Amino acid sequence: MAKVLIPTPLRQFADKKDSVELTGATVAEVLGALTTQFPSLKKQLFTDEGKLRSFVNVYLNDEDIRYLQKDATPVAATDTLSIVPSIAGGAQ
Amino acid sequence: MSPMITINRQAWDLMVAHAEATFPNECCGAMLGNIDGDVKSVTQAVAIENSYTGAQGARYELRPEDLLEADRKARAAGLDLIGIFHSHPDCDSYFSKTDLENSCPWYSFVVLSIKGGKFDHANSFLPNAEQTDAPKEELIWPKS
Numbered sequence: 001m002a003k004v005l006i007p008t009p010l011r012q013f014a015d016k017k018d019s020v021e022l023t024g025a026t027v028a029e030v031l032g033a034l035t036t037q038f039p040s041l042k043k044q045l046f047t048d049e050g051k052l053r054s055f056v057n058v059y060l061n062d063e064d065i066r067y068l069q070k071d072a073t074p075v076a077a078t079d080t081l082s083i084v085p086s087i088a089g090g091a092q
Numbered sequence: 093m094s095p096m097i098t099i100n101r102q103a104w105d106l107m108v109a110h111a112e113a114t115f116p117n118e119c120c121g122a123m124l125g126n127i128d129g130d131v132k133s134v135t136q137a138v139a140i141e142n143s144y145t146g147a148q149g150a151r152y153e154l155r156p157e158d159l160l161e162a163d164r165k166a167r168a169a170g171l172d173l174i175g176i177f178h179s180h181p182d183c184d185s186y187f188s189k190t191d192l193e194n195s196c197p198w199y200s201f202v203v204l205s206i207k208g209g210k211f212d213h214a215n216s217f218l219p220n221a222e223q224t225d226a227p228k229e230e231l232i233w234p235k236s
Binding site for chain 2 (some may be wrong): 064
């Protein structure tokens with residue numbers, strides 16, 4: 001089973017777990033299993049249209065899935081998925 | 093209880109030093125610590141390179157991989173990644189439209205006002221998921 005690391009602020013939606021072991025052949029399947037197990041995570045990660053929110057990046061080990069095969073990226077049992085936000089800003 | 097974030101001496105000194113050293117550009121970084129209900133305690137700060145590709149006097153950007161590294165560092169130390177900080181050179185500490193439109197609702201956002209190269213004041217903000225509002229939370233830092 002692949003491991004999904006849960007960011008601190010989202011653990012309140014995942015039974016306070018810091019990581020979850022899930023089954024899935026692709027990133028989409030693993031994230032689907034994650035939000036099935038913890039339905040309140042869905043609103044945090046996905047828009048109402050079912051797309052990942054604009055500030056949500058998913059890393060497979062050290063690689064951003066956007067530079068792999070996006071949510072069709074294959075996932076092995078030894079892989080770790082991380083949820084990492086995009087953050088920027090500035091005074092003006 | 094209202095949301096509150098406290099920052100210890102070690103973390104605060106690093107944040108201010110990073111912000112002053114980066115002046116007149118914006119700096120950025122991560123805050124690590126623990127959360128107990130509505131109270132966040134920052135015990136370690138991590139300076140992160142501003143990766144914005146244009147002029148950095150009024151803009152900053154965090155590489156997600158740098159944030160991932162900060163999260164790994166937090167986990168290894170038994171801490172949590174609980175906030176992001178950045179500076180506003182020669183500007184007050186407010187949450188700008190740019191800050192809001194590029195924020196994430198999961199973390200506290202501490203903005204340090206640096207005026208003439210020296211720390212002036214700071215505030216902490218909690219942006220919402222819709223990126224439409226970022227109310228302040230109480231921020232406590234060590235006063236010297």
